[in-house]
Amino acid sequence: MLKTILATACAVALSANVHAIELDKKHINYLGPIAENNLLKPYETAQQKEILANFAETLSNNAQKVTVFGQSLTWQPFDQVNELTVAGLQALKFTVSVDRFTQGTLTFNGVDNASLFINGKSHSLNKNKHEMSLPTGQHQLVLLTEQVADWKKVNVDFAGKADHDQLQLIKEITTLSAQQLFDAATITDLSLSPDSKDMIITTSYYSDKGGDKAIRTTQLRDQQHQVRYSWDNAKASGFAWSPDNQKLIYTIDGQLRILDRKTLQSSLISDKLVGASGFEFFDNNTLIFSWYKSADANTGLTKHYQGLEDRWSYARNSNHVYLLDINSGLARQISPATHSHSWQDFDKERNSILLSRSLKDYAAPPHMLTELVEINLADNTETLIGQYRTFNQAKYHDDGLYITAGPAFNNGAGLAIKEGLLPNNYDGQLYSVSFDGKQVTALSKSFDPAIGSMTALSNDDLILSVTEKDTKQLYLFDESKTRFTKLNTQLDVVDRFSVSDNKKPRLIAAGTNVSKPQRLQSLTIAKNKASTLWDSASEFYANTDIPALEEFNFTNKSGVEISGRVYLPHNLDKSKQYPALVYYYGGTSPVTRGFTGRYPFNFWAANGYVVYVVQPTGATGFGQEFSAKHVNAWGEHTADDIMQGTRAFLNAYPFVDSKKVGNLGASYGGFMTMLLATKTDMFSASIAHAGISNITSYWGQGWWGYLYSGEASKNSFPWNNPALYSQQSPVFHADKVKTPLLLIHGDADTNVPKGESHNMYTALKLLNQDVELIEYKGADHQIITREQRFHWWNTMLAYFDAKLKDQPQWWNSLYSSK
CATH class of the missing domain: 3.40.50.1820 (Alpha/Beta hydrolase fold, catalytic domain)
Structure with missing residues (x-):
């Protein structure tokens, strides 16, 4: 319901066969004089478009007052303006609602050197006329004028292209817009320190000016959500915390850097790791990461397919797993050279790393095979744990491994379906597997949500990201009790989350509800009660009617x-x-x-x-x-x-x-x-x-x-x-x-x-x-x-x-x- 439509809203219905009708001035807002002591008008400068576009962005908000060079200006109804001429700039602003795609001619009579902005975007005027096309919804129009001979002769006309082309003047925009849904700031990355005292939050938003390029801000915040460090408009990413909680590594502009959490001093580790990603601390002085290398470009006349995977443009690229000594800068490849590998997990006490690799094997659905292997770092020996037709993720626990995979994992160890049905291996399940891969225990047969990913805690508990009916939820898997407990994030869809790894783990999660935009929630797992750290509704959806x-x-x-x-x-x-x-x-x-x-x-x-x-x-x-x-x-x-x-x-x-x-x-x-x-x-x-x-x-x-x-x-x-x-x-x-x-x-x-x-x-x-x-x-x-x-x-x-x-x-x- 449009609560803000004026009781005396001006409805204009015109056809191409009748003359234009003037919009009611009492529903148009006027602001002026603006910067009346400026030496030059914008049209007298080389940066007219930039000056006006920048100022129009300020005028587009719903604030009743605008401060310009220390002077506070108040919008007033246009019908109360009696001046002949006004120094400086002046602005007209009004909001219209259309219940269908509407076309027509908007005319600003008596105005010279004016610029029109519709929903914050510049639109051209031809002899003070604008051929307007508005899709269904509500739209704000701002006219910035630089020269008017007589304000008593200024008015705004609209002539619809057809009888159904109508405008309705309203007080302010309340209808949800496409720009809100796409442009509003959202949290795109989260990382909580192991001791839960600091967090990294990356937000991204879009604008007409930025176009397809997201405007990003990354901040280090404390427990009170206060900013300690900021990477504004920089592509800082890949954050990881040291086990001793003293350091923070990240990549930015092709550099791998390390930040001291106490002094907030940043120093360079390396700028020569092109293609490297996924850095984590193996210990306080060693990093584990993946190093990706693209195959040489094929400049020949033909392409020889050697497998079904060759249809993928990246099929012959390679990925290997390395350790990097922070002090010396020496990198050590730990994955065998024969295949591309991904690292699944590492165990400092076992001095070992879990790797997975995909093999060409079309013998059975889904026509690929994953091998899970363990590398002993002491002697570089490799142990094959298993070969699997369905496999998603593997993590260490004290007595073996956690593996997520489909119900058919290990010859159907996780099946919970009637005879005659074939399993859908996109329905992720959780398993406990012995170190040698021979003993497999299905842990989620009676757990209906589909398990997507898992994050292991030091006590062998897991945080599981799951699909539960039409929601995306987080569950705690209690290893000692073999029990799944839903975490009460108060979100329908958890977009991303991060969890600390101390005695009382804390979790932060960003996500949405079906009728509520993104929020950042915080909860202590033991209490399982969420509080809100940030809510985009008040900032980007204020006064917006949600269906x-x-x-x-x-x-x-x-x-x-x-x-x-x-x-x-x-x-x-x-x-x-x-x-x-x-x-x-x-x-x-x-x-x-x-x-x-x-x-x-x-x-x-x-x-x-x-x-x-x-x-x-x-x-x-x-x-x-x-x-x-x-x-x-x-x-x-x-x-x-x-x-x-x-x-x-x-x-x-x-x-x-x-x-x-x-x-x-x-x-x-x-x-x-x-x-x-x-x-x-x-x-x-x-x-x-x-x-x-x-x-x-x-x-x-x-x-x-x-x-x-x-x-x-x-x-x-x-x-x-x-x-x-x-x-x-x-x-x-x-x-x-x-x-x-x-x-x-x-x-x-x-x-x-x-x-x-x-x-x-x-x-x-x-x-x-x-x-x-x-x-x-x-x-x-x-x-x-x-x-x-x-x-x-x-x-x-x-x-x-x-x-x-x-x-x-x-x-x-x-x-x-x-």
């Missing part, structure tokens, strides 16, 4: 409860009919409850859509049996759940127009969108981003297609199960598609090659169906960069506006039919 959320679960025809949630638009009027969007993934992971992400559910709801997110059968986090149904199904159970869930959703939400429901998904979700289009006409418009149309071509051509298919199509191949590869592939049923479909793909996608969208586009074009194909140049499997991300979000909303709201203007402005 309401409702949980919506249903029971499918197999008697299994399927989770979901529904986001509701602002000012919801249940007597009206609303369009809706249904989103899903359908692969091995649930759609988490993060506040924002690549698919901004809160933002879609803020743009007038009821958004239903469904978690169909096959995802991890709901138990092994639930995830196992993903194997060899390729959308079979998933499609049923989405269709059944959508019907249940429509029955439960009668204010949703059942004729105006769109659906979308990406990657496996894009595959699901295409597959659903061959099975149902219940959706009125569909979007598939980076979707798979032909399981065979994805299996054979995607960089990791054969590896993923090793789980998703376990033991099934085109020659022994052709029905799976053809009949479950959407392109083989393209003649059944009747729903308008937008295909989106990055033209540099290596995971799901763009040909997967081209397959379906070709088929539907030949079938004379309503289909669009949009490629993002240079984009891989995800849309990452700021400019592309905003354009991509606009593309999806514009498409659904055209198909579900009968508003094609936005789409036509982005993609002309000419």
Whole structure:
């Protein structure tokens, strides 16, 4: 609900066939005179654009007063301005709300040498006119004037391009914006000292000025959260603390440096370790790290493939593990030269290091093999602990090793599924393994969350990062009691965390809730009660209305409860009919409850859509049996759940127009969108981003297609199960598609090659169906960069506006039919 709309808001509805109408001055703010004693106006200087853009950023906030060169200025209603001329600069500011994509001409009469800023971004004026296009939402306009002959003759007009082009003047912006979701500062790195007295926090944010380049700040803070040391706008990273708590190492601008925690003096260790990363203290004077080397460039006429891995651009690069003596600078390679290695853990008391390496072995799914070995540093001998088809991580404990891997680890040691099902090895489990690898104990068979990563404490307890239904949580594994305890971070999705390693371990975690932006939480594990150290809501989302959320679960025809949630638009009027969007993934992971992400559910709801997110059968986090149904199904159970869930959703939400429901998904979700289009006409418009149309071509051509298919199509191949590869592939049923479909793909996608969208586009074009194909140049499997991300979000909303709201203007402005 827009609480701040003025009771006497000025609504302007104009068509191209009528004259412009003046905006009500009492809803426009005026500021002046500004810097009236300046020698030169900005237009009389060489830096006019820079001066005005910098000042406009200050004026764009909601503060009632502005201080300029020691003078305090107050915004006042424009209708109270009676001056003929005013010295210095003057500013007009007003905020508008549009409930659809709006076009028209904005005219500033009686103004010379003026600069216009919309949402903080500069826009050109042509004879004091601006041809304006505003997407759905709220927008702030600031006009900086440098020369006005008579303020009594100044007014602002708007003429809409069509009858539906309307503006509504409001007091301030309250609707969630794309810029907030992408640009707002977030914590991107955390590191807590072993004694818990200091922490490293890196924050990143974006701006129009910075474009695709994040603006980063890294700070060393104490227990009171006070800054002790700062690396502003520098790429300091890779922080690690010495065991004696005296030193802190990090890399910056190609240098490896060490910071004294007491004196805060930084000194150089080396600037000659190009390609080195992952530094940790082996002891107080020795570092362990990985050293990466790129293979020589192939300048020949051909490329000789020697294995499936050669499709990867980095396949022939090498990675080895080293020790570095800090005092002398001498590095010692400790991993054998025959393979690339990653270090898993080290044990100073055993004087040994755990290494893993991947072997070319296509004999069984997932068509690769991991070896885990231990290196004795005293004599450099290597001991093979085991060879595993599923393996994620290994850590030492006093009596052996912890290993995380899928349920099929060690011939199915972790299986907890019915006979006849095949395990989904993306469903991470925890094991205890003897030093020689011969004794394996499954620790998490009755623990439904999927274990992602583990952090070991000195007492052999673990902090586990897990997927629990549609959340990302932290659990403490108590080794002495073999017990899992959820840590109460008060976050739905923990983005990152760090834990101390003292007698009373403390943990800090950054993350979000489904309807709350990122916070930094602190808790002592023994008390398991969190407090907030930092909350981005007050800083970046103040006075912003966040869409309401409702949980919506249903029971499918197999008697299994399927989770979901529904986001509701602002000012919801249940007597009206609303369009809706249904989103899903359908692969091995649930759609988490993060506040924002690549698919901004809160933002879609803020743009007038009821958004239903469904978690169909096959995802991890709901138990092994639930995830196992993903194997060899390729959308079979998933499609049923989405269709059944959508019907249940429509029955439960009668204010949703059942004729105006769109659906979308990406990657496996894009595959699901295409597959659903061959099975149902219940959706009125569909979007598939980076979707798979032909399981065979994805299996054979995607960089990791054969590896993923090793789980998703376990033991099934085109020659022994052709029905799976053809009949479950959407392109083989393209003649059944009747729903308008937008295909989106990055033209540099290596995971799901763009040909997967081209397959379906070709088929539907030949079938004379309503289909669009949009490629993002240079984009891989995800849309990452700021400019592309905003354009991509606009593309999806514009498409659904055209198909579900009968508003094609936005789409036509982005993609002309000419």
